[in-house]
Every structure is written in C-alpha cells, then in structure tokens.
Amino acid sequence: MLQTYDYPQYDYIQSPEQINGQAVRHPLVIVGGGPVGLTMALDCAQRGIKTILIDNNNTVSVGSRAVCYAKRPLEIWDRLACGERMSNKGVGWSKGKVFFKDDLAYQFDLLPETGHKMPAMINLQQYYLEQYLVDKCYENPLIELRWKHNLISLTQHDEHSDLKVETPDGIFSIEADWLIACDGANSKIRDMVKAEFTGHFFQDRFLIADVVMKADYPAERWFWFDPPFHRNQSVLLHKQSDNLWRIDFQLGWDADPEEEKKTENILPRIKAMLTDPNSKFGKNVEFELEWSSIYQFACRRVDNFRYGRVLFAGDSAHQVSPFGARGANTGVQDADNLAWKLALIIQGDAPIKLIDTYNEERAFAADDNLLNSTRSTDFITPKTKGSRYFRDAILELAEDTQFAKPFVNSGRLSVPTPYKKSSLNSADQADNLFDSDMTPGTNCTDAPIIMNGKDAWLLNQLGEGFRLLCFGDKPTADVSIGNITAKILHIGSDIIDQKGLLTERFDGQKGAVYLIRPDQHVAARWREFDLKKIQQAIKTATCNLG
Amino acid sequence: MSPIKAELNDQLNIADPDGFYQELIDAQRGLDDDKQQLMNAKLIIILANQIGDRDILSAAIQLAEPK
Numbered sequence A: 001m002l003q004t005y006d007y008p009q010y011d012y013i014q015s016p017e018q019i020n021g022q023a024v025r026h027p028l029v030i031v032g033g034g035p036v037g038l039t040m041a042l043d044c045a046q047r048g049i050k051t052i053l054i055d056n057n058n059t060v061s062v063g064s065r066a067v068c069y070a071k072r073p074l075e076i077w078d079r080l081a082c083g084e085r086m087s088n089k090g091v092g093w094s095k096g097k098v099f100f101k102d103d104l105a106y107q108f109d110l111l112p113e114t115g116h117k118m119p120a121m122i123n124l125q126q127y128y129l130e131q132y133l134v135d136k137c138y139e140n141p142l143i144e145l146r147w148k149h150n151l152i153s154l155t156q157h158d159e160h161s162d163l164k165v166e167t168p169d170g171i172f173s174i175e176a177d178w179l180i181a182c183d184g185a186n187s188k189i190r191d192m193v194k195a196e197f198t199g200h201f202f203q204d205r206f207l208i209a210d211v212v213m214k215a216d217y218p219a220e221r222w223f224w225f226d227p228p229f230h231r232n233q234s235v236l237l238h239k240q241s242d243n244l245w246r247i248d249f250q251l252g253w254d255a256d257p258e259e260e261k262k263t264e265n266i267l268p269r270i271k272a273m274l275t276d277p278n279s280k281f282g283k284n285v286e287f288e289l290e291w292s293s294i295y296q297f298a299c300r301r302v303d304n305f306r307y308g309r310v311l312f313a314g315d316s317a318h319q320v321s322p323f324g325a326r327g328a329n330t331g332v333q334d335a336d337n338l339a340w341k342l343a344l345i346i347q348g349d350a351p352i353k354l355i356d357t358y359n360e361e362r363a364f365a366a367d368d369n370l371l372n373s374t375r376s377t378d379f380i381t382p383k384t385k386g387s388r389y390f391r392d393a394i395l396e397l398a399e400d401t402q403f404a405k406p407f408v409n410s411g412r413l414s415v416p417t418p419y420k421k422s423s424l425n426s427a428d429q430a431d432n433l434f435d436s437d438m439t440p441g442t443n444c445t446d447a448p449i450i451m452n453g454k455d456a457w458l459l460n461q462l463g464e465g466f467r468l469l470c471f472g473d474k475p476t477a478d479v480s481i482g483n484i485t486a487k488i489l490h491i492g493s494d495i496i497d498q499k500g501l502l503t504e505r506f507d508g509q510k511g512a513v514y515l516i517r518p519d520q521h522v523a524a525r526w527r528e529f530d531l532k533k534i535q536q537a538i539k540t541a542t543c544n545l546g
Numbered sequence B: 001m002s003p004i005k006a007e008l009n010d011q012l013n014i015a016d017p018d019g020f021y022q023e024l025i026d027a028q029r030g031l032d033d034d035k036q037q038l039m040n041a042k043l044i045i046i047l048a049n050q051i052g053d054r055d056i057l058s059a060a061i062q063l064a065e066p067k
C-alpha cells in the first residue's frame, strides 16, 4: 500500500471453460492488462468485438511508471469515454525549464493552441490511469477480464492459436481466432512466435523516486543537467496528482542497482536536492519517499507487428527510453490503429490483408518514436567524451544565445506521427489544393462546435465508423461500399461552426469534403463531393480495391 | 538540369590565414585540456549554425574524418 493510493484487488474468477475442461474458441484474446491491453479491449469492444483479456496479476501497475500523457492518447481515451476522468484527475502542464549546473539554460511552453477539448499534456500516476480503464472495461458487457491468468504457451495454426493458461486452479486451454500481445517489454509471446526484438540498450541506470511533499513548485517539467545536488548526471522533476512528485536521478552505468535500491542510499540523494541548506533548489522541504525503482532503458522494436494471427501492441512491440514520455502514449495509438481494422475483418467487411497496414502504419510511427527517444538519450547520456563536450557546449551556449536553445534535447515530447505515405491514403491531387495540414494520414485536429444548440467538440462526433466531413453544400446521401457506410457530418446543419475554427483548421471556406477513418485520421480530401472518388477512397482505406 | 548543390569552398576564404590561426591558438593559451575541448565544441556549433546549409555541413563532417 502506498500512502496516497490503495491498490484495487480484482476478483479472480475461474472461467466456465476451465471448470468444464472444454476449450472454447474466442474471436479475440488480449494478453496483458497494462494501459495498452486495457485500451485495446475497450476499443475492440466498442467496435463490437467480443473480447477476453487475460492478465497474470490482479491489480494495476505496481508503482507509478508512466507519468505524462499527451493530447492524442487523451483524445483516444475520450473516444472510449474515459478521457475526461483522466484529465480531471491529472495535473495539466505546458511549461518546462532546463537547468545547466546552477543556471537556467532554456525554457519552453508547449503553448497549446486553444479550442481543443483535451490539454497538451497531463501528469497522472499510471495506476490511476489503469484503474480508470479497468472500471470502463467492467461497464462493457462485451469485455471479460480474467485476472490471475498467466499465458504459458502458444501454438499457432492457420486460423487460430491454442493457448495454455495457468490460473490458481491449474492449467487449461483457450483457443483464439486473433490474439493481441500486450504483454509488455519482456513479452514472452515474442519468444513463443520467435519474433526478433532488436535495437539498443543504453549503458546507464536511473533511479525513479515518487515523493510526497507539500511544495509550491509550479506544475512544470524541470530538468537539470549536471546540477550541484547531483553532480555529472541529470535529474528530472514532475508533479503528479495527490501532492506526489516524480524525481528521476541518472546514476550512470557503474552504479550498483542492488545498493542504489536501498532506502538508506536513496534518501541522501533526495535530501541533497530538497533539504540541503546549500541547495539552490529546495531548502527544508518536508518529504516522504513513497515508491522507488531502478531502471535501465532500451530502444528496441519487434521486426513485424503481425505474426499470422498474433499481433503485437504497446511495449511488446516497441520499447523506448522514457525521455519524451512516449511509451504508453504511442502504445495507445497502436490500439487506436488496430481495433477498427480488426473489427472490419472479423465482420467480413475487409480482407485480411488490411491487418498488414497495421504493421505498415505503426512500425513507421514506432521508428519515428525510436529515433526521437534515441536522440534525446544520446543528448542526455553522452556516450563518448567528444559528445559530452558537444552537449555541454550547447548547454553553455543556450544560456547566452537564441540559436542554441532549440538544440537542447531533454526529451522531445510525444506527438502523433502522421501516416504520410500509408497505402490507405488517397493522396491530394494537384487540382486539390488545401491551406491546411490535415493531409491524408494525419489525425484530425479538434475544434469547438455547436451541436443541437449546445457547445460540443468535433472529435466527439468522429470515431464510430467512416465519416464524411462536408463543408459547403449538404450532399444528399451517405456513401456506402458493401456494409461500410461513411455517414455525412455536414458543417452548417449537423454541426455549427460558430467560432469559425473548424473551417479554418480544415480550410473549408471554399467547400471541402474530408473522408475520416474510424480512428479519426484523414483518408482523403477533395474540394467537391464526388461520389465515385469517395467510393474509391473508401475502398482504398479498407483494402477493398480487389 | 539538376539543382545546383551547395559545395564546400575548396579555396582559401579568409583574408589573413596566419593572423586567424594565431588568434585561434592565442584564445586557448592557458586553458586546460578540458576547457580547450569545450571551447572547440562551442566554436563548431556556433560556426555550423552560421553556415546553416545542411549539405555543406554534411560535406564538412565528411572532410573532417580522420585519415
């Protein structure tokens, strides 16, 4: 138990199939109840898939791992009806400061554009986040959560997998048409299907400490390079909910994790920062250590997100260093990308090859994330003497010049990667010019609107199926291809753009039609409503071209 | 016609090479090794920013590789 949080204990229930000893075939089994598995379950169930989620534990994340959640995942969770609870409980922030030794080297403001429902960034302990997701799962009759179910083996067949699962009542079999591996960075499923997981480990260790303190530091991200209270290493401070603060201490490769783990060795590090009379930062701040852990970070990804009917998502598919808060943030976007595709395939409305675009789009995003976090890590923990000089050169220059500030890389915070070259896009045509960065493959930006006479948000109107966002004249009918219907959302009748922001952000003044995917990404756009082109684009976006 | 790619200047571009060299050496006289390295790194970043052109910078990095 923590001082500020009681871990929920979810009930283990023996499944009827284990009692009967009769293996049952399920359309979808998700392995792992972390942020990604839980989000995946909600998204799949929302799209009509009956979902079994198994987890080998029966509680939420022990200790707070992820802290920062960015706008895009919050928008996804809002689509799944739990984003508001998270943003209400979380601590919103947009400013950051970077110190070098004693001095302020650089400060930034994410300067969030107004007119978005979700904030740029919130901090929230991972256990709250998971708890809210679990609560939502329990509300959905299509989801069955099976706690204390440990996957121990997997055999793949042409169209399904056989799973052996261990519970407190012994071992039994489950069959799954589709299996989504959300079993985290140390995924056993990767080994079971012989997937490669490559990249590099950083020769560095970090002490992560959650500290309860009543301090009036602002809710900002503070990062120190080589501060007097922790010489030659970096330190990061973040505010979380309930007066809990996260402090990351870089320890270096030589640190002995067993020794560093001991409370008697952790406290002096925190005291040097918070209570030492010589500390420029904090003097006599009263604090209590709530939780701590030692980590070594890596940047790696699985070679393919799809192995037959086994799909990888979240940390099992890609592991990034935490600078830039990208792990959970990007994992949740895997779910966003996969659920609608899987639903179309299971319903028979798209061919199985649609699932390969999950690898295409999300491996592309993972590589972008890995690149960014590798670069940040190289800046924060220079590998050679030479790169250390360059790093320090930039930090010194940043104090005195404008041009050096943008070089300072204490973590580039997570933003979504547009699927610019995706095979699901219908590219802009030359006669199709837009003054808007809502290009095909990009997630739709939010905007305030009026609906049924009340204030509302654009993104809350998107995400059920395909949508046609129509500026200009109202088209006469929705567009269908087989069972897939793109419903019209007309600006001017269905929704009113009173502030004009929606029209501005999509460059809709001269009339425009946007085809929006179920994951709120733009598939195609035109200046005019052209039935043939729209039908073609829907086919392209669902791999139904034949 | 292919676009003209910026190229590294192969010719001397500083009016007074000996004077410049001396200024560079003098500026580091009395600095310990560590400070010299740091100063060199700062100089590289300052000058690189002044040049700005990514093609030229890439060509310069290549040219500077030890033999």
Ligand SMILES: Cc1cc2nc3c(=O)[nH]c(=O)nc-3n(C[C@H](O)[C@H](O)[C@H](O)COP(=O)(O)OP(=O)(O)OC[C@H]3O[C@@H](n4cnc5c(N)ncnc54)[C@H](O)[C@@H]3O)c2cc1C
Pocket: A031, A032, A033, A034, A035, A036, A037, A054, A055, A056, A057, A065, A066, A067, A068, A069, A126, A149, A150, A151, A152, A182, A183, A184, A185, A187, A188, A208, A295, A313, A314, A315, A316, A322, A325, A326, A327, A328, A329, A330, A331
């Ligand atoms: C110190 C630290 C700070 C971080 N900060 C951030 C941040 O600020 N922002 C951010 O976005 N990310 C951050 N991350 C990363 C984030 O915590 C992870 O990316 C995220 O937890 C991944 O979610 P997941 O669901 O993929 O995997 P996990 O959270 O690891 O969940 C995997 C689940 O699978 C279960 N499981 C595993 N094997 C089996 C099995 N065989 N059978 C059944 N169940 C199984 C596990 O019990 C677990 O519940 C941070 C990570 C660390 C360590």
